[in-house]
Structure formats: C-alpha cells, structure tokens
Amino acid sequence: MTAFLAGRLLTVVPVLWGVSIVVFLLIHFLPGNAIQMFLGTQVAMTPAQMDELRRLFGLDKPLPLQYADWMARILRGDFGVSLRTSRAVLPDILARLPLSGEITLLALLIALAIALPIGLAAALRRGSMADAVIQLGGLAGLSVPNFWLATMLLLALGNAGSIASIGIYVGFFSDPVKNLAVMLLPSFSLGIALAAVIMRFIRSSVLEVLGHDYVRTARAKGLRERLVLYRHVLRNALIPVITVVGFQAGYLLGGTVVIEEVFALPGMGRFALNAISQRDYPVVQGVVLVIALLFVLVNLVVDVAYAFIDPRVRFA
Amino acid sequence: MGHDRGRPASGVFGRVSGPSGGESMKVQRLAWLLVAVAVTAALPIARAGAAPPKTTLTLGVDQEVVGLDPNKVTAFSSFRRIDLLYNKLVTYDAGLHVVGDLAESWDNPDSRTYVFHLRRGVLFHDGTELTSADVVYTINRILDPKTASPGRSYIDVIDGVTAPDRYTVRLHLAYPLASLLSGLASGNAAVVERTAVEKSGDLQKTAAGTGPFMLAEWVPDNYMRLARNPHYFKRGLPKVDEVVFRIIPEPASLLAGMRSRSLDMATISDGSVVKQAMGDHALVVAQAPSLNLRIFSFNTTRPPFTDSRVRNAIAFAIDRQAVLNAAEFGMGVVSGPIPAPDTVWALPVSDFPEYRPNPARARELLQAAGAAGASFTITAAPTYEGGIAVAQVIQSQLKAVGLNPTIQNVEWGQYINLWVKRDFETMVELRGGDPDPDRFLYRTFHSTGAVNNFLFKNPAADKLLDRGRVHLTVAERRPIYHDLERLLVTEAPAVFLYTPYESQVLQSYVKGFRIIPTGALNYLEQTSVEH
Numbered sequence: 105m106t107a108f109l110a111g112r113l114l115t116v117v118p119v120l121w122g123v124s125i126v127v128f129l130l131i132h133f134l135p136g137n138a139i140q141m142f143l144g145t146q147v148a149m150t151p152a153q154m155d156e157l158r159r160l161f162g163l164d165k166p167l168p169l170q171y172a173d174w175m176a177r178i179l180r181g182d183f184g185v186s187l188r189t190s191r192a193v194l195p196d197i198l199a200r201l202p203l204s205g206e207i208t209l210l211a212l213l214i215a216l217a218i219a220l221p222i223g224l225a226a227a228l229r230r231g232s233m234a235d236a237v238i239q240l241g242g243l244a245g246l247s248v249p250n251f252w253l254a255t256m257l258l259l260a261l262g263n264a265g266s267i268a269s270i271g272i273y274v275g276f277f278s279d280p281v282k283n284l285a286v287m288l289l290p291s292f293s294l295g296i297a298l299a300a301v302i303m304r305f306i307r308s309s310v311l312e313v314l315g316h317d318y319v320r321t322a323r324a325k326g327l328r329e330r331l332v333l334y335r336h337v338l339r340n341a342l343i344p345v346i347t348v349v350g351f352q353a354g355y356l357l358g359g360t361v362v363i364e365e366v367f368a369l370p371g372m373g374r375f376a377l378n379a380i381s382q383r384d385y386p387v388v389q390g391v392v393l394v395i396a397l398l399f400v401l402v403n404l405v406v407d408v409a410y411a412f413i414d415p416r417v418r419f420a
Numbered sequence: 421m422g423h424d425r426g427r428p429a430s431g432v433f434g435r436v437s438g439p440s441g442g443e444s445m446k447v448q449r450l451a452w453l454l455v456a457v458a459v460t461a462a463l464p465i466a467r468a469g470a471a472p473p474k475t476t477l478t479l480g481v482d483q484e485v486v487g488l489d490p491n492k493v494t495a496f497s498s499f500r501r502i503d504l505l506y507n508k509l510v511t512y513d514a515g516l517h518v519v520g521d522l523a524e525s526w527d528n529p530d531s532r533t534y535v536f537h538l539r540r541g542v543l544f545h546d547g548t549e550l551t552s553a554d555v556v557y558t559i560n561r562i563l564d565p566k567t568a569s570p571g572r573s574y575i576d577v578i579d580g581v582t583a584p585d586r587y588t589v590r591l592h593l594a595y596p597l598a599s600l601l602s603g604l605a606s607g608n609a610a611v612v613e614r615t616a617v618e619k620s621g622d623l624q625k626t627a628a629g630t631g632p633f634m635l636a637e638w639v640p641d642n643y644m645r646l647a648r649n650p651h652y653f654k655r656g657l658p659k660v661d662e663v664v665f666r667i668i669p670e671p672a673s674l675l676a677g678m679r680s681r682s683l684d685m686a687t688i689s690d691g692s693v694v695k696q697a698m699g700d701h702a703l704v705v706a707q708a709p710s711l712n713l714r715i716f717s718f719n720t721t722r723p724p725f726t727d728s729r730v731r732n733a734i735a736f737a738i739d740r741q742a743v744l745n746a747a748e749f750g751m752g753v754v755s756g757p758i759p760a761p762d763t764v765w766a767l768p769v770s771d772f773p774e775y776r777p778n779p780a781r782a783r784e785l786l787q788a789a790g791a792a793g794a795s796f797t798i799t800a801a802p803t804y805e806g807g808i809a810v811a812q813v814i815q816s817q818l819k820a821v822g823l824n825p826t827i828q829n830v831e832w833g834q835y836i837n838l839w840v841k842r843d844f845e846t847m848v849e850l851r852g853g854d855p856d857p858d859r860f861l862y863r864t865f866h867s868t869g870a871v872n873n874f875l876f877k878n879p880a881a882d883k884l885l886d887r888g889r890v891h892l893t894v895a896e897r898r899p900i901y902h903d904l905e906r907l908l909v910t911e912a913p914a915v916f917l918y919t920p921y922e923s924q925v926l927q928s929y930v931k932g933f934r935i936i937p938t939g940a941l942n943y944l945e946q947t948s949v950e951h
Binding site: 134136141189190365367378 | 484486487494495565568570624625639640641642643666667668669670672673675676677679680682830831832833834835836837838840
C-alpha cells in the first residue's frame, strides 16, 4: 500500500511541472499584454512610458528567463504579485479557495441526493412510464448549460425571497445560515448536470448488477427483496459510482467559474476569469497551478479510496 | 473598461471505470444525512431581521475597481469610487460647466497663471485640515514621472506650483492651455493627503480624501462599504449613512438583484437588460447621454482610406440613427465629433450634411475616388466597447452602397493589441470624451496626438487645434471648434456615430439621484432612501 501511495504521489510532480509550462506559454502567447490591458483605449501614454511600465512589471526580460524567475519563486512558496492590483497572489487565491471548494462540495452532495433515489427507482422500474420520464429528465439535465439554468433560476425566483437571490457571500464558519442561503442556488445550478450523469450511471450500474448470478441466488434462497437490494445490488452497484463522483469533483471545480460569474461570488474561478481577460499573468498562473494541484490530489484520493475498497486494485 | 467574459463549458463527463466490490451503504447514508442538513439549514431563511437603524444604499456594479489611488488609476470603475472618496480643485456640474470643488474661486492674472483660493475648514477623513501644501504635493506627485500617473499628460503644461499662503495655490504654465481646468477636474487630479501617502506608500488599498464618503471595508470581488463622512464640507450631506458597492458581473444577475430588492440601485450597461428593467413597473430607469463617443475609425494610411473622398462617402452612407436603433436599442443620441450632451461646444448634428444618409452621394464619391466595390475589414470585439453589433449594422449599410466589408471579430485583448499597434483598416471604437474639446480632440486628431490611431495628418485641423487651446474664453474658442467639427465630419478620420446613454436602474424609493454626462456619481451624496 505504501509503495502504491508513494508511486502515485511521485507522478504528481511531473504533471504539475507540465501544467506550469503549458499555462505559462498559453497566457503569454495570447495576443495583447498586461500593460495594454491596464491602460485600455482611453489612456494616452508615450512609448517611453510604456517601456518604463514594462520594466516595472518585469515583462521586458526574455520569456524563458521570466519562466525561470517565476518557477524559482514558486518553489520558495512565493506566487508573486498581481500586475493589476499589486496584491500578493497566494493570499488572494487562498481567500477564494474555500468558496469554490464549498460550491463544489455542495453541488456534489445535491447531485448525489437527487441521483441516488431516482437512479435506483428508474432501474427497478425499467421500461415503465416512470423510467421513461426519468430518462428524459436526465437527458434534459445533461443538456441544459449551467449558466443558462442559473440565470433563469435567478430571474424566475427573483421575488421569492433571499434564498433565491444574489446575496453577499459570507464564510460558512462566520455564519452558516447566511452562507448556505447564498450558496444553495449556485450549488444547485452546478450540481444538476452532475445529478443527471450520476443518475444515469446508477441506473445502468444497478441494472447490470441485477442480472448477476449472485442476485438470482439471493432471491432463490428466499431473501427478502429489500435485503437483496441493499445488501447485494446497491453495494456492488455503487462501487463504480464512487469513482465517477470522485473524478467529477475536479470537473465541478472548473464549472464554478461560470457559476461564480453569474451569482457574483468572489471565488477562484471568477478571479481566474478576470485575470485571463486582463492578462494578469501571475494570477492566472497561480490559480491554474492551484486548481491543477487540487485536481491531481482529488484523483489521487479517489485512486487510493478505490484501492482501499477493492483489494483487486491494490494487488494488481 | 469592459472585458471579455468567455464561457467555458463545464465538463460533466468524467471517467468511468472499475469493477464492483463492497462498501456502498455508507455512501448512501452519508448522502441522505447531508441532504437533511441542507434542507434544515435552508428552512429558517424566510426574510428575517428588522430594518437596520442605519440607512444603506446598496449599489450593484459590474466591474471591480482596480486600485484606489486617484493619481494612478486608469479603470473607469476606480474613478467612480474616487468620485466619492476624494475632491478635486474644480469639477464639472450636470451642465458640464467648470465649478469650484476644493477651490472656492480662482483667477487668471495672466493667461499662463492660475491662482486658486481654497475652501477653509475642509477636513481629510482622518480629521486633519486640507491646506495648500497638500494641493502642491498632489500636483508634484502627478507630475513626477515615477508616479506614472495617467493624469500627468493632462497637466504637464504646469512648470511651477507654489503656495503663497495656507489657502492659496498658484500654478504657472509653460504656455497657455485652455483645458487645464478640465485636467484638474479629472479624477486623476484628486487632491490627496500628503502625510497619508507618505505613511502608506501609495493609496491603492486605502483612502485619504476629503470626499462625502470614507472607505470602511473592502472585500475585493465581493463588496466595498463606504461610510458617511461626518466632516464633509457640504453641510447636511451625504444623506445616507453608508453606500455599499456590490460587484455583480452579469447584467442579468444585476437585474435579478434589483427585482429581489437585494440592490437599491444598479449600473447596467447591457441594452437588452435595461429594456427588461423598463418593462418592470416596480423599477425606475434613469438614462442620460454620456460623453463617450461611438466612432467608426479609418486607418488613413491604408488604401482606399488614404483618399478623404472614400471616408466622406462612408460618412454619407451610414445611417447613424439606424445603427443606434439596431445596436443599442435606440439608447443614445446621434452625435458629431464633440459628444452631443456637451452643448457648450457641440454643433447640432443638423448642421452636417453627412448626417442625412445619402447612398447616391456615397456611390458618386466612391466612383470618383475609384473605390467602388472596395473590400476591407472592420475590426470589432464582442465586448461592449468592441461594438460587434455596431460593426454588423455598418457592414450591411456599406454593402448597400456596393462596398464589400468583412468583419474581423477578435477577443478584447487582441482588440487592444491591434488598437495599440494601429494594425487595422477600419475599427469600431468607443472613445471617452471630455467636457473640454481641447482635451478630447487634441489627443485624438492632432497629427502628434497620442491616441490619433487614424494616423490622421491634416494641417488645417492641426492649426485649429493649436488655436483652440491658447484662448481662455468660451466666446473666443467656440467658433474655432465649430470650424473644426465641420472639418472633422467632412475629412472623416472617423465617422462619428452617437453617444450611448448611461443607464441606472433604481428602486422607486431611491430619491435624489441624477446622472451627469461625465458618468461621475456625484449625486450619490444627494441620494436618499425613502421607504
């Protein structure tokens, strides 16, 4: 087990290094630069003044040198300073991380809460009218873009009180009630597509297990149907679901970008989005690196959890 | 300044893998437990809490500020906070006349000298009195190249600043410049407190002004709370105890915030959403033309636009009101080179023959210039400033006179890049105007102008621009600028289209707010909440 863990942990390093190079190159190769974006089209500056700014921002050095500088500082835990706001990048990322993490987690929970009972019901009533309706609903849930759903929910529920509006974000630990009031609708908008994915997955997984010999055996020996379902069917059917849910958590974190924008939540996604459009290199690079790290870690946890649950993976 | 908001599609398809095993009940139980927690947590959130003792005005805006140092900022969103936190020597009133702000009065012993007499008893937010030393310090700070102040170019004509006494400031100019007062009325020339700057290095994260509101709390990307300045020099103002700015980037979300009364006021720039707000009887929509100017620019060094007849032909071909109707839901007024609300200087557009669309005349001119059927690109971006909708309407209007334009739709960063490099044939732009014609037109159309992206070189225009800035009275300057306006419409380095409206959506209980053409939120100090 230790060897397995160590091996998986080692793979994190090259992945992050690769990500750092890719994000650095991509953002620097975008047309336009931080200084142009900073000045926009309204401010008149002489070329000499622009050069001065470029030097001030450290953008006058060759690109490989800029990358080496950045890497050297990252390795010392220094993520640099935003070109636009002159604020240190890492504290700003860490301040926004809990929000994005919370939306992700809530969306996951909401998705599970919706998907589990419905997916099971659909599988058990396979081919019925209810199954067809559920399948159709699942397809709709998959197809609806979350930003559209979010906007529609906001507009439709505009008069339904504080829970359905854009509230001011407060941290969960400073006021859990207010926090959840603000976060519920965004999390729901984000989680609904995942609910559809999981629901369809559970349905097919349960159907598959229902066809196995051991289920027939359980029934044949006279076990009550409820016990057959819980002890034999669900237990086996949910194993692959755990994997799906784990991997989806990473994608959800990416999905928060749009949701944060629509609900005006000061999370990491919106931070990154603004930084990209403003070519704020240190911020973009920092956020992407942190998200990549989280993504890799979540995957690692899923792998480990899976190995823990299913001995065949551990010993393979 | 706007920016492009890409919408990455959220990935919902994860990897699916794995055989089956045990350990499933825990997952399900956990899931149900968490649902229960979520539901119970949501229950008590049904409109709780009595009215707060303080009166708060909550304002939704779509852009976060980029720093608060008045002498350094470039973002429009920052200026709108600075309006409330600081004062300038002079400012513009709703009719775009220069009036005293921190200066009670001023006089010109000669055309190169300004003497400002300061208000007495004006206190900074920390309680110390504003004196001429602070004004001298501020002006030197702006002029210092190390500050990299965008305001430097507005006032770099100043070659001497002194404080004869505690309440008098004397400015000496290298040459007479009529738009000096406009430069001093810019947010970038807001007067800062010397000791506060020296203490904190710069003022990007703090505020040390004399304005109606004081910075109380700032959570970037979330909200900024400004508290009433009890020592404000206009007695009895501001009328509310605090103003909360909330950053809500999506226009539809701003409208949702208004409908649910989470916001008392919202600055909405998306025409279609403003339209929806107008249909909502509970909301009030205030609109007024701004000093921004929508233009269709030519690169006058790229054929066929080297020939002024071609540019003039296009000025005849474009139906400005139709562009305004189609691209902005009619929310704006057709304008000449000087933004229409600036009535002190702007000629009525009926004075320009080009403003009566005349396709036949356009075809004639194109024929004469040998440019009939010419192909070229129109550069535009999907942001508001980038005006892609405007480009589409113009494209179809120009096709109607036989031209063959194609639209180059680029991301906002690339747009700015092309703009800075002047790498375009034609371009849709939104230019920020100024109440003083010298400040706006000189930098834009003089052959040495810093934002003369048209690379327009016209000796007659240069001469008028040079003459317009040395006289100080409106009566002397007005005929000069009227000549210049006619010249610019005919020579057409750009086709001048319209000034869009500023729109503020208000709850009906918000009283006393007015939009002024400069976009400054000065009237927030007069605004009250009357439930």
